[in-house]
Every structure is written in structure tokens, then in C-alpha cells.
Amino acid sequence: MSFFKQQGAKAPQKQAVDPQHQPWVEKYRPKTIDDVSAQEHTVAVLRKTLTSSNLPHMLFYGPPGTGKTSTILALARQLFGPDNFRSRVLELNASDERGISIVREKIKNFARQTPRAQAVASDGNAYPCPPYKIIILDEADSMTQDAQAALRRIMETYARITRFCLVCNYVTRIIEPLASRCSKFRFKPLDSSSTSSRLAYIATSENVSVTDDVISTLISTSHGDLRRSITYLQSASRLSASTDPPTQITPSDIQEIAGVVPDTVINDLAATLGVEPISGDATSRRANGFDEVRKKVKGIIREGYSASQILSQLHDLVIEHPTLTARQKSRCALVFAEADKALCDGADEELQILEVGLRVHKALSP
Template sequence: MDKFFQPQAPRQSKAQKQAADSQLQPWVEKYRPKTIDDVTSQEHTVAVLQKSLLSTNLPHMLFYGPPGNGKTSTILALARQLFGPDNFRTRVLELNASDERGISIVREKIKDFARQTPRAQAVSSDGKTYPCPPYKIIILDEADSMTQDAQAALRRIMETYARITRFCLVCNYVTRIIEPLASRCSKFRFKPLDPGSTSSRLSHIATCEHVDASPDVISALINTSQGDLRRSITYLQSASRLSSSTVPPTPITARDIQEIAGVVPDVVINDFVATLGVEGTNDMDIDPSPGSGSKSNFDAIRKKVKEVVREGYSASQLLSQLHDLVILHPTITARQKARCALVFAEADKALCDGADEELWILEVALRIHKALS
């Protein structure tokens, strides 16, 4: 009989469940802005939306800008402040148009939700008062992935049900939204986050999660993510997991961030360009003066290329970082940079066509060395 009466595990309280869910939650979701005031570096957009929040009269909206700058987070925070936690699920429909982008979704799912009359305002369970205006919000994320027919079908729905439904289109490329649809919306451009705002946000998350992130690590996160805050937070969480997987935990370094991001470490890049004869780097392996030891130069460059390829670094990533270093180099002349840019362009085209990576890295390296000689 004992096997039928096994002792049950103690039930977790609601607070314990929330704490456990918080530990398992991705940091991108955990630290997503909860209110409009939490959104940084978008002063103009936040100011306009705060006034709309006071009047509770929202137009159709079009949010556009680079990825990872808070477009979806802003409209979700606005919707929560408008409707509160109880009415949020019934008043807000969020669709990712990159998955559901056909005309059938517009005619069925979106139209069915748009035509429903919102229910009367209910008392909020958290004791707070929310404006809860008499309309719903439909959020179409990645709207630039919608087909032309789907966008055209959306025009009539936006006009027919404008009294009880507001639309918010979120996209990266505003030029992919058809003009009749864009003209029905108030446009809000989300500019790239400045390094100061990104650094303060990452430092705040690191402090909350008890992660020791030095200024070099924060700088590496900003550089590798290229202004995408969402990506930099993900890199920080991955680095934290790797650091805590050892006993005792190892400190996070800038090279760890670069490895996680899939970029070529700065040490490798600097060593590589030194072999090509770029001035301003340490420990040059060759003499960049014209006509001196061309055979030894070729052997040194080929050896260095083989070392880089053996490490498994991506050719496109290597050439991208090499391009940035050469084009922004202060001592290389404009004519030399122009020659190098042509080499990078040819290599990019060849790699897109499926050419051999090692051969093209060698080709680029030799021609850059020749251009700088």
C-alpha cells in the first residue's frame, strides 16, 4: 500500500513560483521596460506618447528603426499603462508578421479581433486605476515582412474599425511599408541607442544579477552588438552562464564576449594586419617597404592566413572587421583606402557566390599588402 501513498512534494507559494520563473526568464524579457518612462534615448517619441497617454486618444502608429532599440517594448509598455494587467490580454493582440504575414491572417485573425467591441472596464485587481480607453490595440511586429497583398488588405480594416481598434506597425525598414498604409499612421523613428545609455543599462543589469562586468567587458558588449541593446543583453547573460559554470567562477573578459558574439578577437585582427604591413600596430612581421623580400612577405602572409583559417573564424566576419580597421585607419592615405575598398568589394561578391574562403582571405591579404606598399 505504501506505493499508493507516496509523500507529495510541498507546494510552492505564488511568490516562490514567480521567483523561480524570474530565474529561468531571459534577461531581455526580465528587464524589458515596464512603463514609458523606462524607455531611454527616445526622448521625442516618449514625450509624444506620454501626451497621448494623458488624452487616451491614440492614432494608428508606425514604429521604425534599427533592431534592438525598444520599439516593441515601447508599445507593450504603453498598452500596459493604458489597460492594466487584467484587461491587457483581452484588449491587445500581438502578432509577429514575419511568421503570420499572409493575406489570410489579415482577413481572418486580424479582422475578427478588430471587429469585436471592447468589454466594459473592469476594476483592476492590483488596486490601481488605468485609463482603459474604449478601443483595442493590434501590434504587428516585423510588419515590413508582410506581403504586398496583406498590407493592401489591411488598409480597409484600419479605416472600418478605427473607432474601436488602433493599429501599431513595428518594422526595421519603413520603405517596405506601402505608402497608403504608412500615410494612415503617425510615424515614430527610433534612433540607435547612444553608448552612454547602453552602458548604463548593461551596468544596471549586471549589478542586479551580481555579475562582475568591468568597463572593458561593457565596451566589448557595445562594440560587438553594434548598437543593438537586445543582442548585448543576450551576450551578457551567455557570458554570465559560462562564468558561473566553473568552480570557482571565472571572471568575464572582453575576449569572452567576442568569442560569444562570433567576432574575431582584437588580438587576432591586430596580429593579422601587422603581417600585412599596416602601420601603427605592434610587432610587425614584415617590412612594408616596396620591393623588399617579396618571397618572404608572401610566405609570412600565407602562413598567417592558414593560422587564422585553422582557428575556424568566418571569412566574412574577418574581412568585415579588417575593412573597418583599414578604412578608419588614420595613417593610410585616401588612395590606398580606395584600392583596399575595391578588394573588399570583390571578395564580398565572391564569398556570396560560394567561393573558397581561404583562397579569398589570402587574395585580400596579398592585395592589401601590395596597395599599402
């Protein structure tokens, strides 16, 4: 009776998503593994699985925004097609519980089900549709030790009909018995050329005018995280389009959206502390004493900039400076490290930046 009910039931209607309101991260998510940017080795290996019915358990690890989840989702769609995807793939993301109860109930129940026969693809394409299911555990490094231990036995018991793909940022948080059962794929931070070409493609598709300086700022503020840079680009696009008439996106807009301290502010502070300006952005001279350093630090903090962000950018400026000596850089690095620890422990932001300023000023004194 239930069989006939299932056959006669109407398929649930999919809600159409207005492309205007869709995040660009989802809109331009890779549809096939060939669309994945900059992960040539991983793509080359996974491409061979499309021609064979054998797929090992996999462990994808690497920094955020490098394409780990997008890659396995694209592979699953190419393996099963749109009609079998829902019945063959179980994806648990960061919003799901990761305790042992989820492993014993939801994951185990899905893993033990024998895959149904391949349905004819409604789009007319032929898909390999191998005789197994795929369980994707996103951010698996947040699973408890007990949950990971319980998962180990499930992976062995149902390996014939179920494959697992663990996705994480820190591979060292995956217990060794679990990691040893998987083929490991390391995702590297995206290089500038790959990120630049992808951002240029999205900007062209969305009719957004961006300059090379804007793309360069997007890359520098996202630190190899393509997802973050796409989000910044969409936010900047909405911001520029909200004015009448629409304005051109500038690098300062990107820095404002990203919460980054403008280069002119950091260069100005560094010049006050005695760091020779690399470019012509800095207008300050080296401070002569405590009062001048305190006045400069107080002005920056009153602008509402994050102390951690100031510390990070000041660190990069000093360490990469071409004229400072190795001894001066090492002294400054020690100052930055102590201040970062203090900020993590809840120290007052203005006092810590003031101390950093004074100690860097002293370390760079002739």
C-alpha cells in the same frame, strides 16, 4: 447559458516563471515607457497619449534591439492595465504567418470586436483604458504586398475601435498607402552612454562583476543593439559561473561569445598586410611575399573564424586607420566590397580572404 458558464469558469492559472531561468532580455524589458532607453523624442510624444484618449495608428521603424516592441508593449500596459491587456491587445510576432489569410481572419475578427467595458484593476491602480483596442504587428515589413493592401482597408473601417502599431526594421518595405495612415516614429541605435548605464544596472541587479572594458566590448560587438548586448552579458555570466571557482568576465569572453575575431588576431593579420599597428597588440611584421601572406591567412581560417567577420573587422580597421592615405583606403575598400559580394555568392572563404590579403598588401606597398 453561455454567459453563466463564462462567469462561473475558473480563470486559467498562470505558470510561474523561475527568475533563474528567465532570459534577462525579458526580465529587464521596460515596464513603462519611462524605462525605455535613449528614445527621448518617441517617449515624449507617447507620454502625452496617456493623458488623452486619442492614439493614432503608429509605425515604429529602426534597427533591431532599439526598443520598438518593448515601447508599444509598455504603452499598452500603461493604457489598459494587467487585467484588460489580454482582451485589448493582439500581438502578432515573427513566428506568425503574414499572408493575406491571417489579415482577413485573425486580424479582421479582432479588429471588428467592440471593446468590453473596463474591468476594475486587481492591483488597485487606475488606468486610462481608452475605448479602443491595439493590434501590434511585429516585423510588418515581412508581410506580403497583398496582406499589406488588405490591411489598409481594415485600418480605415475599424479605426474608431481599433488602433494599429506596425513594427519593422525597414520602413521602405511598407507600402506607401499603409505608411501614410500611420504616425512614424524612428528608433535610433542606442548611444554608448545609454547602453552602458543599462548594462551596468543589469549587472548590479544580477550581482555580476563587470569592468569598464567588458562593458565597452559589449557595446562594440553589439553595434547599438541593446538586446544583443544583454544576451551576451547573460551568456558570459553563465560561462563564468560554470567554473569552480567562478572566474571574472573578460573582454575576450565577450568576443568569443559574440563570434567576433579577437582584436589581437585582426591586428596581427593587418600588420602582416602592411597596416601599421595602432596599439601594441600586433607582433607580426609586414610580409615580403605570397607565401607569408598565405601562411597567415591559412592559420586564421584554420582557427574557424568566419570569413565575413574577418572581412568586416579588417575593413573597419583599415577605413578608420589614422595614418593611411585616402587613396590607400579607397583601394582597400574596393577590394573588401568585391570580396563581400563573392562571399555572398558562395565563394570559398579561404581563397577570398587570401585574395583580399594579397590585394591589400599590394595596395599598401610603398
